[in-house]
Amino acid sequence: MTSAVSIRNVVKSYTRGKQNVEVLHALNLDVPEGEFLALMGPSGSGKTTLLNLIGGLDQPTSGEITVAGERVDQLSSSALSKWRARHVGFVFQFYNLMPMLTAEKNVELPLLLTSLSGAERKQRVAAALEIVGLSDRAKHKPSELSGGQQQRVAIARALVSDPTILVCDEPTGDLDRATAEEVLGLLQTLNRTQKKTIVMVTHDPKAADHASRTLHMDKGQLVSETVKS
Amino acid sequence: MKYFPLVWAGLWRKRTRTIFTLLSILVAFLLFGMLQGVNSAFSSAMENSNVNRMYVESRVSMIEPLPISYMQRILSVPGVTGTSFGVWFGGYHEEPRNFILSFPVDAETYFDLFPEYLLPKDQLAALKQTRNGAVIGVALARKFNWKIGDTVVVPTTIWTKKDGTQDWSFQVVGIYDHAEDTSKANSFFFNFEYFDEMRAFSLGTTSWFVVRVADPTKTAQVGEAIDALFLNSPDETRTQNEKEYAQAYFKQFGDINLIINGIVGAVFFTLLFLTGNTMMQSVRERIPELAVLKTLGFTNVGVVALVIAEAALLCLVSGGLGLGLAAALFPAIKDISTVTAMPLDVVGTGAIAALALAVVASLPPALNAGRLKIVDALARR
Numbered sequence: 001m002t003s004a005v006s007i008r009n010v011v012k013s014y015t016r017g018k019q020n021v022e023v024l025h026a027l028n029l030d031v032p033e034g035e036f037l038a039l040m041g042p043s044g045s046g047k048t049t050l051l052n053l054i055g056g057l058d059q060p061t062s063g064e065i066t067v068a069g070e071r072v073d074q075l076s077s078s079a080l081s082k083w084r085a086r087h088v089g090f091v092f093q094f095y096n097l098m099p100m101l102t103a104e105k106n107v108e109l110p111l112l113l114t115s116l117s118g119a120e121r122k123q124r125v126a127a128a129l130e131i132v133g134l135s136d137r138a139k140h141k142p143s144e145l146s147g148g149q150q151q152r153v154a155i156a157r158a159l160v161s162d163p164t165i166l167v168c169d170e171p172t173g174d175l176d177r178a179t180a181e182e183v184l185g186l187l188q189t190l191n192r193t194q195k196k197t198i199v200m201v202t203h204d205p206k207a208a209d210h211a212s213r214t215l216h217m218d219k220g221q222l223v224s225e226t227v228k229s
Numbered sequence: 230m231k232y233f234p235l236v237w238a239g240l241w242r243k244r245t246r247t248i249f250t251l252l253s254i255l256v257a258f259l260l261f262g263m264l265q266g267v268n269s270a271f272s273s274a275m276e277n278s279n280v281n282r283m284y285v286e287s288r289v290s291m292i293e294p295l296p297i298s299y300m301q302r303i304l305s306v307p308g309v310t311g312t313s314f315g316v317w318f319g320g321y322h323e324e325p326r327n328f329i330l331s332f333p334v335d336a337e338t339y340f341d342l343f344p345e346y347l348l349p350k351d352q353l354a355a356l357k358q359t360r361n362g363a364v365i366g367v368a369l370a371r372k373f374n375w376k377i378g379d380t381v382v383v384p385t386t387i388w389t390k391k392d393g394t395q396d397w398s399f400q401v402v403g404i405y406d407h408a409e410d411t412s413k414a415n416s417f418f419f420n421f422e423y424f425d426e427m428r429a430f431s432l433g434t435t436s437w438f439v440v441r442v443a444d445p446t447k448t449a450q451v452g453e454a455i456d457a458l459f460l461n462s463p464d465e466t467r468t469q470n471e472k473e474y475a476q477a478y479f480k481q482f483g484d485i486n487l488i489i490n491g492i493v494g495a496v497f498f499t500l501l502f503l504t505g506n507t508m509m510q511s512v513r514e515r516i517p518e519l520a521v522l523k524t525l526g527f528t529n530v531g532v533v534a535l536v537i538a539e540a541a542l543l544c545l546v547s548g549g550l551g552l553g554l555a556a557a558l559f560p561a562i563k564d565i566s567t568v569t570a571m572p573l574d575v576v577g578t579g580a581i582a583a584l585a586l587a588v589v590a591s592l593p594p595a596l597n598a599g600r601l602k603i604v605d606a607l608a609r610r
């Protein structure tokens with residue numbers, strides 16, 4: 001099986017003042033295509049840092065990162081932007097929608113960077129909203145939607161350009177149990193029916209239950225692994 | 230064009246602030262449109278000046294009278310092919326604020342020197358034959374609804390008649406048009422002889438002579454020759470070509486160009502900081518949102534362009550509204566500006582000014598937005 005994500009000896013350090021802090025230590029990880037991987041671990045263990053590297057939002061200090069067949073650690077900033085637009089969908093804890101734009105305009109944003117026509121964009125947006133079950137809320141602004149609905153709009157935005165991999169940082173961290181279950185169910189369906197590779201950071205063991213594999217991080221290293229029976 | 234909703238939405242994130250900025254820019258461009266309109270109206274009046282016409286007036290001042298006997302002596306100067314004269318009459322219609330450009334002129338010669346005034350031959354003949362006859366411009370005739378055959382009363386604050394009154398009565402015998410611009414056919418001409426017979430003082434004098442020269446490149450020499458004729462006489466003269474004359478006329482109101490450019494410059498300088506500040510705040514508030522756009526694949530250059538586009542849209546919309554309002558208000562100041570419509574080149578200059586304002590004001594925050602590091606901005610660090 002080919003790997004959607006392959007990480008070799010990745011080190012990430014930050015300079016804070018004069019101090020050099022190593023956050024990820026020679027980390028190795030493989031995520032096979034079509035996997036739904038959960039990353040767990042205490043606060044400050046480096047989960048978000050790792051996720052940002054996988055999603056091409058940041059570059060490693062050293063090591064190799066291959067995602068969707070591309071050595072992302074070697075891409076320039078503008079090449080990385082274009083690569084993200086084509087291959088990665090992002091879902092954040094606080095939804096991060098544009099407050100002034102309606103749900104459909106938010107979902108359309110990634111498509112503006114493609115050469116699709118207006119009609120094609122409209123059709124894709126409608127399909128994405130359909131998948132997350134929000135067709136009737138297309139004209140609503142984020143402030144007119146519940147937290148769960150906003151997160152579903154964010155998922156639709158992540159899906160709409162048909163990316164290779166979905167990267168989710170605590171997608172249910174701000175939602176109540178029932179709503180969280182809905183969102184997780186949605187991610188699980190996307191993984192199963194559309195074969196999307198998903199890497200999800202979470203603090204919630206119940207959320208991790210939806211994944212096919214769970215990795216635990218501590219102090220910048222992967223420490224243990226739980227595979228769903 | 231597909232980015233328009235995004236740019237538009239960014240603009241209206243803080244409605245009150247945007248409206249406030251919009252109004253400031255609008256008012257500045259309203260002022261710009263009016264002042265610049267007046268300015269270019271003045272300069273076009275000067276550019277349209279006839280280059281082979283000159284004016285002779287008293288060296289002392291524009292209104293100091295000169296004896297009409299000078300006419301023959303001016304004609305004798307080599308290079309002069311014609312001359313005529315006229316007097317500032319200062320007439321008005323009913324109230325002094327309805328000022329009329331009115332002149333007693335030498336009917337025999339005057340229209341010869343101004344071929345751009347189109348007056349039918351029979352009407353010119355009627356003027357010469359009718360003692361109190363008057364010839365008026367089409368624009369003036371329309372304004373007061375005067376027709377040939379009408380008897381009109383034109384009072385003046387300057388000229389008292391021998392009978393002690395200042396109400397002068399005329400019979401309209403002709404209506405002239407202007408060869409290029411009907412709105413410039415706005416003067417009121419009548420017979421100098423009638424004027425000179427009736428007035429109580431300054432008999433036998435005129436305000437200025439108009440002179441036609443054969444060769445426009447020789448105006449300087451001809452002017453000097455004319456002035457030399459009257460040197461050391463009680464009424465020394467100053468001869469200028471029509472353009473200098475127009476400039477001197479407008480100089481009476483101060484150096485209009487300098488004043489206008491000064492005001493407009495100061496206003497735009499202030500506007501630069503105001504708009505710059507608005508864009509700065511607007512970008513600062515939206516750092517996480519801009520980071521999300523980058524996450525989705527917008528490049529650094531794309532984000533810079535987005536911020537500049539926002540400022541450009543704001544400046545163009547409010548600048549356009551301001552200039553539109555200026556154009557609408559322009560007819561109201563036509564008595565000062567002497568033209569009825571805002572010149573079109575003001576719109577071009579205005580659009581350039583609006584774009585320059587937008588780019589200069591938004592460049593610093595736009596570059597900041599471009600430099601934004603996604604991971605830091607998302608973590609609100």
Ligand SMILES: Nc1ncnc2c1ncn2[C@@H]1O[C@H](COP(=O)(O)OP(=O)(O)OP(=O)(O)O)[C@@H](O)[C@H]1O
Pocket residue numbers: 014015016023041042043044045046047048049050604605
């Ligand atoms: N840009 C940065 N500059 C300096 N230090 C950073 C930066 N980004 C992350 N860190 C540090 O790296 C460590 C790991 O951070 P990270 O955000 O990856 O943790 P996390 O596992 O996602 O934690 P949480 O569960 O609280 O979100 C932390 O100690 C953090 O302070």
Ligand SMILES: [Mg+2]
Pocket residue numbers: 047048049169
């Ligand atoms: Mg985190």
